[in-house]
Amino acid sequence: MKKNDLKSMGKSFTKCILIIGVLLILLDFTFHRHEYFSFAEIYGFPAFFGFVSFVFIVMLGKWLRKFLMRKEDYYDQ
């Protein structure tokens, strides 16, 4: 029972976030969202930008490990 605590929490959190995400996209269709730049007014633009940026940051960071990651005692050697 205890071991499933985190999993079940994760599942319900995921559900909530997905519902909020869908609602936010639907909301975009109900009014005209004014932005400083016209292309940012496309439906769901901030959502798309947020998703892609996040994936890009994580994937590029992961790739950068090749160049930036050293052993924990690197500076002690």
Add this chain to the structure above:
Amino acid sequence: MISSFIPGLIMIITSFLLPTIPQYFRHPAMLLSVGLSALSLFNGYGTFLEWDILGLNLILYQSDSLTLPFAIIFHIAAILVIIFSWHSKNLMEHMATLAYAGSAIGALHAGDFFSLFIWWEATALTSVFIVFAGNTNAAKDAAMRYLIIQVSSGVLLLIGACLMLYQTGNHNLAVLDLKTNFGIFIFIAFGIKAAFPLLNGWLQDSYPESSVTGTVALSAFTTKLAIYALARTFPGTDSLIWIGAIMTAFPVFFAVIENDLRRVLSFSLNNQLGFMVVGIGIGTELSLNGTVAHAFVHIIYKALLFMSMGAVLYRAGTTKASELGGLYKYMPFTTIFCIIGAMSISAFPLFSGFVAKSLIMSSLGGMGMVLIYFILFFASAGVLEHSGIKIPYFAFFAHERKNKVKEAPINMLIAMGIAAFLCIAIGVFPKYLYQILPYAVEYQPYTLDHVISQLQLLVFAIIAFLFLVKFKLYPSEIRSTVLNSDWFYRKMLPGIGKPLFKKIGLLTDSLYKNLGLSFKQVLSKSYKFSNLSYIKVTTPSFAGTILISILFIMLVIVLV
């Protein structure tokens, strides 16, 4: 009398008296000194104390609309740190912390570059003891590196101030530009403390090595003092826009792969400074208000995040993501406070980060700076990644924990509670924050457009995180060192310098062998001295190498 007493000075005096005060009364005395210093906040604007010395007119205490918000938040930060460290009996750290906060507050009220220099160095000399109080070999080494960098910043400031006095006959704090040589010196001096790109290594090197409580103090003052100094002397300097934009974007990638959560927060701190620097670079009333507002709220939520990680370090013994997880069960209050800090820094609506960051984003949007706007928008997703998700996720969730730990001590919870309350209060009632900003600007952060746009960005970034975790694409935590710009002086320079000095040593050795022997014999008749094994090839330590390099660079600049 009290009205011409330099704010912060009473804290420094109290810090020196702390050893004479019984342990039990030390923290109340510290709080009292901050309270007495805070009385200066009611003095209003003006010049209150000047001192003519050696033909120089030093303005030791002045206050205006830019000073006030920083002075308020520095006092709040000092109070938070004192409460957070109530359990600690480390006298040296308490003395250093109080004197450090006092020096930073004193620096805010300096009206000329020489007075600023004195406080500038005082913050360096006091804060190094806080790093030192980490009490590990790594902390001691980091403290020495920290001291060299911080003092170098002060030396550059002094050179700039002297050049300015020599060339213009004036040394008062004024708006400068980068067309003058003294402007460049002062700009670099501020840039070091503001952790500009490539000058940032000291921050991520030293802050995470400090003690449980020390990092909280460190996170509040030095860098924000530099932001204040930049806002006062370089508003509207175009290059700051790009420097700031780079600062927001680059640390994000380092934070993704860093394993030590306090170091992740240090990268995050660097990223936040970027937003403030951009605001200074734009230089409009709205953007400068944005910078000050951001510095104000940032000190609170960053202190909150560092406090929560301090509490984790105190109870679990580490802040390495690879060894943490599942603490939510044992430290529920700390978890909640950490999440509030995380939501504030990520700029969720109704949290303090949102009402501050909006000012800077709006001024960028209003000026039509599309590229910078989206770099900062992108960096906002980055903030969510490292501070919004990574910190609470890896510390408190991620996986179940086997060993039980206790909840944080009550004083830590109180300090975190106050900070968390302020994060939400400022987010819900931003007008009180806006009232103390330097310029009177009507601004409404809560428009439907803005709220929806920000929520879409954040919620879909969280969905991206869940997606990456689900498909096992999110990088697992690995015990490692991530190279940063301190690599240049920790590895590269010694790598070049040591063999070079060895060669020079060998050269002088052979010169000595061929030429110096007879000379030496003249100097000393003792045969012991002519024994060549006496000469040892010495290589300076890495610290020496850095110092020599800095002095050399400074010499070159002055000669040019």
